[in-house]
Amino acid sequence: MAASTLEYEETKSSRSFDNEVLQGSNYSVIGDEPVPSKDEGTSNADIGQTSTGRDSDKLDVQYASGGRLAILTLGVCLGLFVVALDSTIISTVIPTITTVFDSLEDVGWYGSAYLLVLASLQPSFGKLYTVFDLKKVYLVALVIFEAGSVICAAATSSLMFIIGRAVAGIGASALLSGSINIIAYAVALENRAAYNAGVSSMFAIASIIGPLMGGAFTDKVSWRWSFWLNVPVGGVAFFVVAFFFAAPRRTSKITLGEKLANLDLLGALSFIGGTICLLLALQWGGAVYSWNNSRVWGLFLGFGLIMPVFVTIQIKRGKRATIPASIVKQRTVLVSILFTFLHSMASYTHIYYLPLFFQAVEDTSAVVSGIRLIPYLVSNTVVAIIMGIYVNRTGSYYYLIWIGSTFYSVGAGLLSTLDINSSTAQWLCYQIITGMGRGAGQIPFVAVQVVLTPEEIPIGTSLVMLSTSLGGAVALSISQSIFNNDLVKEVSKYAPSIDPSIVVDTGATQFRDVVPTDALDGVLRAYSKAIDIVLIPPIAFAGLSLIIALGIERLNVKAKQSATPDVDASD
Structure with missing residues (x-):
């Protein structure tokens, strides 16, 4: 080998x-x-x-090749797949869980417990990967994730299930950036883009399969299998990484005391606290509580007070900070973070509200709406892999992000025109164009690896991954507020005989059962208009991402590869 x-x-x-x-x-x-x-x-x-x-x-990096690399890539994909699946499969499982535990009031926490921990811990794990052995941190995280899955599967109460979701979120937080980091240390930079695209495609695959699997398990076996499934799949990933990945090694020994001194514990705690305040405020505002509720603005105030403390700590800690200023100020890193944040905002809005359009306006089932989303996700994955192969061959990547953003902006604009009279050809073609543009979303992972040193790569990738999570959380909060307000307004306009609260409270799949036949057409138009309005902000997000992407440095992967120390190959 x-x-x-x-x-x-x-x-x-x-x-x-x-x-x-x-x-x-x-x-x-x-x-x-x-x-x-x-x-x-x-x-x-x-x-x-x-x-x-x-x-x-000295840092020794041993790149894999041949069959070893193929097996390792498969293992990393499986590890990331169970993480991505855990965040999508829950959507079709929650209704049954609330019935089993009689816990309708806990629905928000089933998602929040997982996502809050996942987002807030990503920079901390990025730092851990730079201080401790990459393989050991990844494998421990995988064990934690599996433990959380087991707790969820065996839960006997709603509280136990929420705890399991939080534990799984801890492991998932490390696995997200860890997967990209393993590829970074297993594949030469000039060949890395295609592998990154393949690994990142697990999110798209999980988005398609997750809801379908959750529904199938719930209907045919038990909702608990949605979480038991993670155990064997994660077990395979654990075995593959443990035996086929050679973690980068230091030739000199660093004591445990020195490692702990390099950890920014106070900075990590302040970031976690500030992030949780922000995400809870966004999740509760306009949904659980009104935006002027003391709980909501109190959380925003907490975020505003904690984050300046975090920034001050980072500046004082310098290179030992959780997020060193020298990394964030690097132009390509900053552009990549902002670009990914905006792309994520547009993507999450599309993935959540296009199925709502299919179910509410076109009266399809949840399964069929998931199938109709396949053009968006498949075109995304195919283009991402093609772009990765192109980068491998040419070394050029910066203009791909410009081309992708252009397609994304056009596609987002077309999707916002869908209405009750739209044909199959329209929503199919619009999704393909948008998905093709979204395929450029994996380029920032390549870009940050070009400009960062091997030790800085874990922090850089964790920041890009964090921007994905935060972008989604912010976008969904904005979208929910816009949709709720506009649905009420449009129902009053197109179906004045119907109390808007009835439509809002019954939900997208049941309002047909309570709305009189003579008012149904007006309510459908109201739903269509409200969704159209929600799909307008993604146009701005995609357009802004194009403007920001123009600031990326015009570098070449092969240029950096040729400038690294000479490679000694051994069999």
Whole structure:
């Protein structure tokens, strides 16, 4: 089995591929892409340096190849699949769980317990991956996730189920960025884009399969199998990563005390607290409580007071911070974070409200609405993989993000025109165009790996992953508020004889049972108009992401690969 070993000598003052290096005298420009120039006396070792402040410290990265790489990729995909599945399968399982535990008032916590922990812990796990052994942290996280799944599957009460969801969220938080990090340390940078696209496609696959599997388990076997399923699949992932992944190693020993000193515990706690305040405020506002309720604005106030403390801690901690300012200020990293945040806002709105359009306006079942969403998700996955292969062959990626954002903006605009009279060809083609644009969403993971050192990659990828979670949470809160308000207004306009509260309270799949036949057409138009209005903000999100993407550095993956230390291959 062939393995390539790269040694990165670390010094106190250097950061490989920092903006100053890329734009300085050590690089020349051919076309739009910088390539290394050796005229200034810069050696490969100089370019490969990282920054832990230990002169004798070296990081050995062993890339996998052949069958070993194929098996490892499959294992990582399975690990990410169960995480993605856990956040989608719950949608069709919740109604049965509330009946079993008589816990309708706990519905919000079934999703929140998982998502709050998942989002708030991502930067902390990104930091853990830089301090402790990557493989060990990933495997421990997988065990925690599996434990949470078992608790959910064996739950005897609503509280036990909520606890299980929170425990699973802890593990999932580490597995999300951990999966990308394993690929980063197993695949050479010039070949990494296609593998990243394949791993990221697990989200799209889970979005399709999750609700269908949840419904099938609930109807045919038991809702508990929606969580028992994670045990064997996660077990395979554990075995594969444990035996086929060679984690990057340090040649010098760092004591446990030094590792703990590198952890930013106070910063992590403040970030977790601030993030939970923000997400709870967004989830409760306009849904559980009114926006002017003291609980909601109190949470926003808490977020506003805690986050400045977090920022201050990060500045003072420097390179030992949970989110070092030197990483966030790097242009490509900042662009990638903002771009992913906006893309996620548009994507979550589409994935949640297009099925609502199919079920409420076109009177399809939940299963059929999921099937109708396949064009969006499949075109997303196919284009992401094609883009990854293209990056592997050419090394160029920055203009793909521009092309993708353009398609995404056009597709989002077309989706907002769907109405009660739209044909099958329209919603099919509109979704394909939008999905093709969404395929560029995996490019930021490649971009941050081009400009960051090997040690910084875990933090960079965790920040991009965090922006995905936060973008979705913010978008769904905004969308819910817009939809609820506009549905009431449109029902009053198109079906004045109907009390809007009746339509809102009965839900999208049952309002036909309570609305008189002569008023049904008006209510359907009201639903269609309300959904159209919800689909307008994604146009702005996608357009803004295009503007922000113009700021990405025009670099080349192969240019960086050629500038790293010489590779010694061994069989």
